[in-house]
Amino acid sequence: MQRCAPEAPLYEGELIEEGALFHALADPARLRILATLARADDERCVCDFTVGLALNQSTVSHHLKILKAAALVIGERRGTWGFYRLAPGARERIERALERTLPAAVRA
Amino acid sequence: MQRCAPEAPLYEGELIEEGALFHALADPARLRILATLARADDERCVCDFTVGLALNQSTVSHHLKILKAAALVIGERRGTWGFYRLAPGARERIERALERTLPAAVRA
DNA sequence: GCCGTGAATCGATGAATGTCAATGCAGGCC
């Protein structure tokens, strides 16, 4: 392969963390969970999602685990029920990841 | 299963399109391509990515196809070489998808 | 036309993922 330009290094960052964060957002079921929590302003029971999404209970639990691993939600268990809420600063973390990838400020 | 609350519908939108958009961002190689294009302010040759990323040429082409399908980049072929640039409004589309999912304005 | 070159496409393969059924676990209630 011959070069079409003398030199052209590309962005050096690895963006592994950003990829993992966006990956957690790459599923409609997880997005609906996040959208619901964002509009709730308080916690929601796990059974809400089991009923609302047309998904098995174990599948819902699986998605919640992924969202928790990505630090987008926080979960708490009280008695028999489990409650989840949006993690503080969840949107800000996504916005920062987006800013690191596609800076809004036009380049030099 | 018994309900922990009398009624609790969840977010009604399907968020399929948003999921597909975030999926395009859910890979470090694609993020590096986007980050490079965002900082370039003009087009970049495909061979740049083939050299820069430690990936096969066909793999790079595959990722570029995904980014193009997500309308995040636009590609053009001039002669033997192929050139890609960031699609106008790419960042805005992502921000709107984020806004639909996690509205910044606090809820009613 | 015939090569050479860069990029796109095809086919295959191994890994990761979403989903469900079954099981395990912790807490409440009798």
Added chain:
DNA sequence: GGCCTGCATTGACATTCATCGATTCACGGC
């Protein structure tokens, strides 16, 4: 204690995906 209930975890399975090698395609130069 024994049982029920809601959630988490495990195992299995089908699908999707990232990656590569080989092939094909489009263009330029001879």
